Amino acid sequence: MSTSSPTAATGSPTLDAVRARGRVRVGVSTGIKGLSWTDEQGVRRGLDVDTARAVAAAVLGDADAVDYVELTPEQRMPSLAAGRIDLLSCNATWTLTRECAAGAVFLPTTAYDGGAFMVKRSSGITTADQLDGRKLAVLGGTSSAASLDAYFGPQGMAVTAVPFDTPAGALAAYADGSVDGYVCDRIVLAGERTRIGDPEDHVILEETISNEPMGPAVRDDDAAWLRINRWVFFALVAAEAEGLTAENVAGSDSGLLARQAELGAAAGLSMTWISDAVGQVGSYGEIHDRNLGATSGLGIARGLNDLWLRGGLIYAPPLA
Template identity: 50%
Template sequence: MNATVMSTEATGAEVTGAEVMSERSTASAVTTAERVRREGRVRAVVSRGIRGLSARDVEGRWHGLDVDVSRAVAAAVLGDADAVTWLPTDPAGRLERLAAGEADLVTCNLSWTLGRETGGPVLFAGVTCYDGEGFLVRTADGRTDPAELAGKRLAVQAGTTSAANLAAWYGARGLSVEPVAHPTPGEALAAYAAGDCAAYVLDRIALAGARAELADPSAHSLLETTISREPMALAVRDDDTGWFRICRWVFQFLLAAEHAAHGAEDARAAALAAEEAARTADALGPALGLDDGWAGRVLRAVGTYGDIYERNLGPASGLGVPRGLNALWLDGGLHYAIPAH
């Protein structure tokens, strides 16, 4: 990214380096929430297009788990889940846009790492999806183990942890591969589909969406092996603790609402339990910098975390990605809702 002039994709406007510095320097005077309310939009960095996480439909509308997390924030702060300016961005530029003041949050299949949180003005507000790096291969090649890809060219996305994960996994076994980096998910998938690379390496959930985009998904398989830990998380700048707290608790409410509904006898009972969780969270809105109806709006706009997962990644989505680690702890997963009181 140019250090002096940065383009804003959604509007075509340009932001100068001086203007960015000015915005950063006045962060203590004007909070992110105040600016969002003044402009009536939440600016969210998303991917260039990964089905199930963040991708446009044929009518140009954004859908996916990451998208719904952003919409939940907009519903809480602005009362309108659709009041989001989407900023599709290459992996290498995700945190740059956030740090530069072009975006308010990043929900872009971004893994939470120590290096990322200490390498820039970034805080991670919560793990939205637990995942791990995997391999998409052609079924006809008969490969069942990543070791069988040693010496091969593997498609990856630039700006991700894929190349480092590959080096660590293969290096520990005295093997090596040739990662071939591409700037966008579409280009990486195209290189694999064209036969330029023996596999496409990415987070397994993202690979499920990529596989569904191929001409004949049945001709491609995901290897069972996972070679890394990829806690994909919601990221914000570290200069506004109030905004960080809002984003963290909006996401936590999504988990809390599903937790409240867990084990309900039927759909009606589950809905009533989720609504009760919303009323509890609503009462704490003013202390959070929100009004006393924020959680109810979030629930009506996107549902619980379970609803979001089912809609975007579950059987109803056509992807059928099992909840696995993304289930509540009550069902053996890693998601644990922090109590409201």
């Protein structure tokens, strides 16, 4: 854990408040396996959780210095705008209306995803067009209902979107047959599929009905805090590209780490901000694999969320 002081004024009232408090207040979902959930031992896990933990490690030297605030989709942007949280990290899709209407700025996309359908294998449904006239669970406050209209409307078909406040409510309605399917981001459905008995009893259809670039967001009134959060994520990506991991970062002489003190000074962070974040949380690749990959039990391929070096969309601009 770093105890070094930053060598430049932060210029960020949010960071000053975080340091005075000794904690980062982070808005998370009410429970989505793989993204933000609490395991059987009461430990918060997920890609969104680890993204926030990396910020805490970089700005406070302690990845565990996070206060989690569970929010429904309708509560997310108002809570951020009101200052009840410092960072929103809960599978929110980056849209123009969310930024412009809520006074928010989205950070780099941490997971490229798309809307999809989950149905029971016993239903015999194998394609999306077989859902015409059916009732489908969606999360209220998300873009799923609009995506359904945009997908089915031009085909002369229609479905009834039934909104729920929480993933748990939507999953319960799907499980008891109150609705015929569950519509959400494909990553979300992969996690939900593991929470209701045998995953093989449920099918995620091949059709993707929307583009969902998901990532954290901050308020638009603190440019320095925005920059810090943005570059913490980019540092995790750059670390993966250089082969840095939580295990080897301490003894590495990589070019990225050789310049972290200089870069930290420019951003108002400590001399060890990158090694703190990577050492305590891991590179972006480790975060993805741990929460969504084979070892997570979800088995979600990197795909678009792989590094650009391997054909994905994830890359970091030059840090220096």
